[in-house]
Amino acid sequence: MPEVLKAPVVVEFPFTRSLGPVQSAFLTGLRERVVLGVKTRDGRTLVPPVEYDPVTAEEIRDLVEVAHTGTVTTWAWNHAPRRGQPLDTPFAWALVRLDGADTALLHALDAPGPDAVHTGMRVRVRWAAERSGTITDIACFEPYDGDSAELTGSTGEFEDPVHGIVARARLDYTYSPGRAQTAYINALAEQRAVGERCPSCRKVYVPPRGACPTCGVATSEQVEVGPSGTVTTFCIVNIKAKNLDIEVPYVYAHIALDGADLALHGRIGGIPYDQVRMGLRVEPVWSEGGRYPDHYRPTGEPDADYETYKELL
Amino acid sequence: MTGDASPGRREIAVVAFAQSDTLRTTEELSEVEMLMPVLHDVLDRTGMKTADIDFTCSGSSDYLAGRAFSFTLALDGVGAWPPISESHVEMDGAWAMYEAWTKLLTGDADTALVYSYGKSSPGSLRDVLTRQLDPYYVAPLWPDSVALAALQAQALIDAGHTDEPALAAIGARSRSTDNPRAQLKGPVPQGDYLVRPLRTGDCPPIGDGAAAVILAAGERARELCERPAWIRGIDHRIEAHSLGVRDLTDSPSTRLAAERAGAFERPVDTAELHAPFTSQEVVLRRALRLDDTVRVNPSGGALAANPMMAAGLVRIGEAAARIHRGESDRALAHATSGPCLQQNLVAVLEGDPR
Numbered sequence: 001m002p003e004v005l006k007a008p009v010v011v012e013f014p015f016t017r018s019l020g021p022v023q024s025a026f027l028t029g030l031r032e033r034v035v036l037g038v039k040t041r042d043g044r045t046l047v048p049p050v051e052y053d054p055v056t057a058e059e060i061r062d063l064v065e066v067a068h069t070g071t072v073t074t075w076a077w078n079h080a081p082r083r084g085q086p087l088d089t090p091f092a093w094a095l096v097r098l099d100g101a102d103t104a105l106l107h108a109l110d111a112p113g114p115d116a117v118h119t120g121m122r123v124r125v126r127w128a129a130e131r132s133g134t135i136t137d138i139a140c141f142e143p144y145d146g147d148s149a150e151l152t153g154s155t156g157e158f159e160d161p162v163h164g165i166v167a168r169a170r171l172d173y174t175y176s177p178g179r180a181q182t183a184y185i186n187a188l189a190e191q192r193a194v195g196e197r198c199p200s201c202r203k204v205y206v207p208p209r210g211a212c213p214t215c216g217v218a219t220s221e222q223v224e225v226g227p228s229g230t231v232t233t234f235c236i237v238n239i240k241a242k243n244l245d246i247e248v249p250y251v252y253a254h255i256a257l258d259g260a261d262l263a264l265h266g267r268i269g270g271i272p273y274d275q276v277r278m279g280l281r282v283e284p285v286w287s288e289g290g291r292y293p294d295h296y297r298p299t300g301e302p303d304a305d306y307e308t309y310k311e312l313l
Numbered sequence: 314m315t316g317d318a319s320p321g322r323r324e325i326a327v328v329a330f331a332q333s334d335t336l337r338t339t340e341e342l343s344e345v346e347m348l349m350p351v352l353h354d355v356l357d358r359t360g361m362k363t364a365d366i367d368f369t370c371s372g373s374s375d376y377l378a379g380r381a382f383s384f385t386l387a388l389d390g391v392g393a394w395p396p397i398s399e400s401h402v403e404m405d406g407a408w409a410m411y412e413a414w415t416k417l418l419t420g421d422a423d424t425a426l427v428y429s430y431g432k433s434s435p436g437s438l439r440d441v442l443t444r445q446l447d448p449y450y451v452a453p454l455w456p457d458s459v460a461l462a463a464l465q466a467q468a469l470i471d472a473g474h475t476d477e478p479a480l481a482a483i484g485a486r487s488r489s490t491d492n493p494r495a496q497l498k499g500p501v502p503q504g505d506y507l508v509r510p511l512r513t514g515d516c517p518p519i520g521d522g523a524a525a526v527i528l529a530a531g532e533r534a535r536e537l538c539e540r541p542a543w544i545r546g547i548d549h550r551i552e553a554h555s556l557g558v559r560d561l562t563d564s565p566s567t568r569l570a571a572e573r574a575g576a577f578e579r580p581v582d583t584a585e586l587h588a589p590f591t592s593q594e595v596v597l598r599r600a601l602r603l604d605d606t607v608r609v610n611p612s613g614g615a616l617a618a619n620p621m622m623a624a625g626l627v628r629i630g631e632a633a634a635r636i637h638r639g640e641s642d643r644a645l646a647h648a649t650s651g652p653c654l655q656q657n658l659v660a661v662l663e664g665d666p667r
Contacts, residue, residue: 004341009435011379015448023449046558048450054553074471074561076463077509082440084455093460093508095557104557106451106464114509119471135450167448173379173435178343209389210346216363216392218349 005182009175015167020051025063028161030137033127034154037066037101047101048135063156066100068125069149070141073097073104077114084170086140092117096141099148108140116143124149133162180210183222189291191284193257197221203261226257229296230304231280232312233263236273251276255296256312263312270297279303325417326534326541327526327662330630330637331355335496335522335618338434344373344383348430348523349390355426355525359537363392366527367422369399370413372406372429373622376441387430398422405429406524406626407587407648407658413528414547423533430523431621438519438621445651447554459516459590461652463508465561466592470510472562475595477510483591483616484514490613496520498617515591522620524627542633542644542662546574549648549658556653564600567647567657571601574659576645581661583608583635583644585628589615593654597647601659611635625649629660636664 019027022038026049029036038049039062046054053060075094081087086108094117095104110126111117124144131137177185180196184207187194195206196219203212204223212219234253240246251273254263268276269285281301284293331354339347356362369391373384380386384401393399402409406429413425433441439457446452469475481503488498497518504513527537534541550566550573552559571577584607588594594609603609610616612631615624625648632644641664648658 006340009379017448019449027449046555048555048557050555054555054558073557074464074468076460076467076511077506078460079506079509082455082457084440084443084453086454093456093464095464097557103555106456106556107454119467135453165449165453167452169444169452171376171379171436171441171444174340175379175435176340178346179341180346181343182341209386210343211349211389212392213389213394214392216349216352216390218346 004176005185006174006176009173010170011173012170015169016164017167018164019162021061022049022051022063024161024163025156025158027133027135027137027165028158029154029156030135031131031133031162032154032158033068034152035066035068035098035125036063036154036156038062039064044102045100046103047098048105064100065151065154065156066098067149067151068098069144069146070096070098070101070123072109072117072119072121072123074119075109075117077117086136091140094123094141096123107138110140110142122146134165178210180208180219184208185291191286192224193226194222194224195260197223204259205262206257206260206264223259225259226284228281228283228299229255229257229260230309231268231276231278231282232256232309233278234268234276249273253296255282256309261312266293267295268297269295277303279306279309323418323420323530324534324543325414325528325530326538326543327629327633328529328534328538328541329355329358329527330525330634331358332494332524332623332627332630333522334494335520335620337496337518337520339432339521340434343386344378344380344430344432345387345390347432347521348387348428351523351525352390352426352428355527359527361424361527361537366424366426367398368413368416368425369393369397370401370409370416370425370427371399372402372404372409372626373431374403376444377438377621378432378435391426405622405624405648405650407629408549408650410526410528410626410629411547411549411658414544417528417530423530425528426525427528427626428523428525429623429626431623432521433519433621434521451556458652459511460508461556462590462592463511464556465596465653466510466515466590468561469592469595474562474599475592480515480591481512483594487610487614487616490611490617492612492617495613495617498613511590511592517589517615517619520618520620522618522623524620524623524630526626526630526633538637540637540639540664542636542664545661545663546576547658547660548573549656551656552654559653561653562596564596564654564657567597567600567654567659570657570659571645574661576601576659576661579643581607581643581645583611583632583641585612585614585632585644585646586610587615587625587628587648589619589624591616593649596654601645601647625658632662636662639664639667
């Protein structure tokens with residue numbers, strides 16, 4: 001079996017999330033070095049505060065300030081911090097019940113080592129130097145030997161409150177396309193289109209995905225198809241795609257390669273966009289060193305009869 | 314739903330179970346290529362073909378391999394064209410089975426194929442799982458899955474419910490399984506701290522794998538399986554969203570699901586628990602009131618193989634397979650999802666009297 005193809009794939013997404021009134025007050029408060037909780041009807045103070053009571057599902061809006069000092073309720077020593085975590089030196093994860101709160105907040109605790117951390121220890125917030133209204137406005141907690149810190153007297157009303165956060169995420173993957181698609185991509189690099197035939201219904205899939213979606217069985221018999229094919233249907237693209245250096249308008253088409261029972265898609269060139277039609281016979285055009293066809297162009301043959309490709313639409 | 318035998322309720326059973334090996338990497342296979350042998354295996358056990366299945370439901374997560382809509386590609390392995398009656402949950406396959414069970418209860422279907430799979434190897438699982446957390450207060454801190462489990466373990470140690478040697482013993486007992494599908498078995502060093510107090514031996518191996526079960530109702534179940542594993546009750550419940558609101562040493566959602574599934578009505582002889590971390594078995598044993606008379610995780614559980622999105626369905630499948638083979642008469646199967654046992658499903662399975 002040839003070596004498996006692999007490539008790095010980075011998935012990044014900056015979700016813009018809007019905040020409810022309680023979350024907005026809490027995160028704006030952090031920006032102003034104030035920690036707010038929310039009171040439930042039975043008198044508990046939840047920190048971090050939520051919009052709805054986790055027990056009764058009642059809407060809760062009664063904000064109350066708590067201290068930026070508190071007590072560790074449980075912890076875990078993280079000797080190898082990972083990307084994105086609050087500190088890049090070893091630290092403890094901790095759930096901290098702030099003075100005045102009945103529930104605990106998750107954050108990092110900066111301590112010299114695991115022997116310096118225990119459940120019940122006193123800690124206080126270390127504020128980030130630059131704050132914008134996010135949970136990371138708390139840089140971390142730090143050990144603190146003392147009583148509850150004094151409150152600022154905040155009412156929970158702030159000027160210029162934050163109404164949203166941008167939640168950035170990045171995940172790194174190593175993509176591998178699997179057996180069938182690896183064979184297809186390798187053949188394509190030699191300017192050949194190789195599909196796979198279903199052992200049951202005999203259909204030839206190009207590109208192959210390893211399974212026949214009608215029969216639910218593995219495909220394995222390799223079948224070279226094309227190089228020419230027939231446009232089965234198409235569309236005219238009028239909007240320029242980002243990072244794509246192709247003049248608009250252009251035609252993007254479904255192309256049934258000769259011998260294939262499934263149409264693949266590609267760009268049509270070498271013909272004015274408004275002359276492309278169903279049944280047009282095309283062939284691939286390879287750019288120098290390209291691992292896949294750059295586009296397809298007319299072969300000059302007469303158009304294919306509709307009956308020959310109607311099942312492939 | 315409940316464990317009481319409501320009059321007129323259809324009897325539904327797990328009639329077949331199949332699973333792949335769980336491997337650290339399956340880079341030579343696409344998801345459908347990994348899944349297909351399992352689908353064929355489970356169908357072969359009943360002699361059914363794809364066309365005989367009334368309803369198909371699957372569980373998977375695109376985040377694991379970073380492939381958008383990967384479940385639609387996986388459907389090729391079922392033979393889903395022309396369109397079949399199917400559904401998908403972005404959850405462990407145990408919840409796909411719950412959906413299939415409700416579908417069979419309605420009478421709209423007599424048979425269901427349930428499958429799930431997870432390919433964790435292309436990504437960094439500990440980091441990927443942070444994306445399921447509260448996006449406002451928690452996810453921006455990137456607390457990984459082991460760190461959150463470690464907070465729970467420390468809370469259990471502080472409460473006197475366990476200690477590090479007891480946790481190590483749970484890992485060792487789990488991996489003493491003879492399960493040929495286990496990814497990690499036999500003596501395994503307890504290792505260094507991954508996130509203290511959890512050592513590598515307290516954590517599940519990361520692996521790719523797939524599983525499938527077939528459900529059938531009433532007489533159809535008896536035709537397809539010599540000793541069907543009847544689902545006497547099944548229920549799932551969830552904890553409050555915020556970790557700091559919860560008592561991490563307890564699992565009220567598991568207890569409630571078990572009550573509603575009828576687990577406490579009579580003792581079970583076997584329990585397959587989905588406890589990815591040793592400390593979580595401590596929580597589940599207490600919530601489910603399991604004593605030493607119950608065989609817990611003869612399959613090795615998630616500490617021996619933990620294919621994401623499939624490991625919960627595997628617990629149901631393993632429990633059912635023991636009933637099929639006559640090694641159990643009444644078994645409890647549990648599946649979990651989310652950090653620190655956030656959401657829990659409990660099913661009670663029984664074989665006909667012998």
